[in-house]
Amino acid sequence: MTEIVLQDLAKHYDSSVAVEHMSIRIAPGELVALLGPSGCGKTTTLRMVGGFVDVSSGRILVGGRDVTALPPNRRNMGFVFQNYALFPHMSVAENVAFGLQMRKTPKPETAKRVAQALARVKLASFADRLPKQLSGGQQQRVALARALVIEPDVLLLDEPLSNLDATLRQEMKIEIRQLQQSLGLTTIFVTHDQDEAMSVADRMVLMRQGRVEQMGTPGDIFETPCSRFAAEFMGVTNLFPGKAAAPGLFVLDDGAVVRLADAAVPSGPCSLALRPERIEVSAAPPxxxxxxxxxxxxxxxxxxALIEYRLRSQRGLTMIARRPTPALGGPAVLAPGATVHVSWPITAGSLVPEN
Ligand SMILES: Nc1ncnc2c1ncn2[C@@H]1O[C@H](COP(=O)(O)OP(=O)(O)OP(=O)(O)O)[C@@H](O)[C@H]1O
Ligand SMILES: [Mg+2]
Structure with missing residues (x-):
């Protein structure tokens, strides 16, 4: 198992900055998700680690070895590209064998390892097909087999599930996670989907405009987003600007006073962050x-499984709440126009800096 360390990594293109001050340490055997909106620098970071993009500054250490200047084929990393990039004119087996041939692996050894890699991704009987004769999920597996066959120290995955339908994505996610864990492969998994990141990753690195916005376990970032940006990205749909009036007291811009268990008083402008599933909606008083x-x-x-309500307070504040459906033991659905009590426990809200 291999540790990856990125030290102050940066990539500049002529006038623009794609990645800056990227410093992360990925523990041996850990799966880290690089997460963030389109254009935030995920692919650029992954390609720098893989050696497909030169770094502008900074260093990449893999297992203690500085690989920053090494070409991709000397880094021993398995890479799955976003569009799989299978060779269309080569059979499945030839696609998978490619990396071994480049390494001048003897033929019998190559055949054995290709068969093993295809078995691992459950495609043993597809060896002679062409990529176009495969479904999206099967092509995705070939790409994975091709990355694994070289027995890499590190696995780099760029949006590996993006071309799959929801069901297949769910299955492949579990399969990738199981493979990664059973092989103990240190892995970077790029995605722009926070749900996907949370369900596969040991830790997540949320990126914003080429920099690390927040790093932590899925629980850390979900429960305590560090900024409005992080909160929004993690699906907090209720973010109300206001002012911390005193420890545990927050006054919304519309004048409403809210109590909080969190007694911190941030210095700059901030918002109250409230997850929609923490808000109770009821005809009865709370x-x-x-x-x-x-x-x-x-x-x-x-x-x-949920009813999602959009609600408007008397002061004009709009908020989103999600409650269980009646079929799952939730209360009867409230109709548009109904006047209701909206409530949440003081432990449910947290303050995040505006930015
Ligand atoms: N070859 C290049 N020349 C100039 N700018 C580039 C180049 N490659 C990427 N960029 C820019 O660098 C920034 C980061 O791009 P990158 O592909 O890393 O984003 P990403 O997070 O992977 O986005 P997506 O989710 O859309 O795949 C973008 O603004 C992009 O336009
Ligand atoms: Mg990308």
């Missing part, structure tokens, strides 16, 4: 001690 106000249901949307 529990004593909770924050509450009157609101009107604007829209109620059926979302499978």
């Amino acid at each position: 529990a004593e001690g909770d924050n509450s106000f009157h609101a009107m249901v604007e829209i109620a949307t059926y979302r499978g």
